[in-house]
Amino acid sequence: MKLVVVSAGLSVPSSTRLLADRLAAATAGRTDARVRVIEVRDLAVAIAHNLTSGFPGPELAAALDAVTEADALIAVTPVFSASYSGLFKSFFDVLGAREKDALAGKPVLIAATGGTARHSMVLDHALRPLFAYLRAVVVPTGVYAASEDWGAEGLPERIERAAGELAALAAPAAPASPAAPGAPGAPAAPVGGGADSAGRTVPGEQAVPGQPPVPGQQGRAADGGLAVVPFEEQLARLRG
Numbered sequence: 433m434k435l436v437v438v439s440a441g442l443s444v445p446s447s448t449r450l451l452a453d454r455l456a457a458a459t460a461g462r463t464d465a466r467v468r469v470i471e472v473r474d475l476a477v478a479i480a481h482n483l484t485s486g487f488p489g490p491e492l493a494a495a496l497d498a499v500t501e502a503d504a505l506i507a508v509t510p511v512f513s514a515s516y517s518g519l520f521k522s523f524f525d526v527l528g529a530r531e532k533d534a535l536a537g538k539p540v541l542i543a544a545t546g547g548t549a550r551h552s553m554v555l556d557h558a559l560r561p562l563f564a565y566l567r568a569v570v571v572p573t574g575v576y577a578a579s580e581d582w583g584a585e586g587l588p589e590r591i592e593r594a595a596g597e598l599a600a601l602a603a604p605a606a607p608a609s610p611a612a613p614g615a616p617g618a619p620a621a622p623v624g625g626g627a628d629s630a631g632r633t634v635p636g637e638q639a640v641p642g643q644p645p646v647p648g649q650q651g652r653a654a655d656g657g658l659a660v661v662p663f664e665e666q667l668a669r670l671r672g
Contacts, residue, residue: 433602435465436502440472440509440520447545451577451591452508455543458595459506463603468502470495472523479522488526496527500534504541504602505568507559511546515558528566535568539601541594543575552576571597600664 437456441448449471456467472479478492488496499505509520527534542559544551555574563570573594581587 433463433465433503434498434501435459435463435467435504435506435602436498437467437469437506438472438499438508438520438523439469440517440523441545442473442510442517442519446510447577447579447582448508448510450582451543451545451575452506454591455506455508455541455575455595458591459504459541459598462596462599465504465602468498470498472519475523476519479519479526482526483522486529488530492526495523496530496534499527500531502538504539504598505535506541506543506598507563508543508545509559511544511551511554514551515554516544516562521562524562524566533567535563535566538568539571539598540568541571541573541575541598543577543594545577547579549576549578549580552578569601571601573597 435456437452439446439449439452441452449469452469456469459465460467475492475495478489482488482492507520507524509516512518540563542555542563544554544559546552546554555576559574560570571594573590575587575590575594577587
């Protein structure tokens with residue numbers, strides 16, 4: 433598995449790079465990933481030249497190829513003026529102009545750093561829409577680290593949760609094996625099946641695994657409420 437990390441920190445050392453490294457380590461610990469880190473700061477001049485000329489230099493071209501060929505991506509930016517940095521956006525502008533489908537269907541973990549927790553909504557107001565436009569598959573958990581989060585409770589747990597979601601999306605699906613009826617993972621029994629006027633068999637609704645079947649209420653619990661399906665189980669069903 434190829435895991436590429438795009439870090440847009442500007443300083444050395446950089447809290448953005450520190451967060452990127454922790455996310456990469458947590459993800460690699462769950463997979464056999466080979467990690468490559470791209471420091472956008474080192475490509476700033478090449479990005480500017482590409483925006484004006486349309487031609488990337490060799491280092492920028494290699495970075496763009498690495499992102500395009502990656503099985504999963506971690507993208508981390510500092511927050512400037514309540515959004516991602518201009519250099520971060522320019523890198524993905526160049527990527528999209530070069531190959532519009534470069535991130536289509538690719539699992540992406542988004543993260544950001546800032547001086548105050550008040551900017552944490554940048555994940556959902558700026559980063560998530562950007563990668564949705566690029567047709568990437570963004571994991572449910574984004575990670576934001578303010579200055580006071582380093583060394584405090586909560587950040588390690590968010591890192592581990594987001595890394596687990598990225599690893600689950602990027603890891604190849606295991607081949608499904610037939611399961612006995614009623615066993616965990618077996619197809620749900622149809623509810624309310626019968627035959628139509630021509631004698632053809634009409635399948636009933638599928639019962640929700642782990643929930644009593646309720647005719648006419650697919651995906652609902654016995655009490656009429658919605659059944660909560662864990663993210664990992666939803667992913668397994670999609671792959672199956």
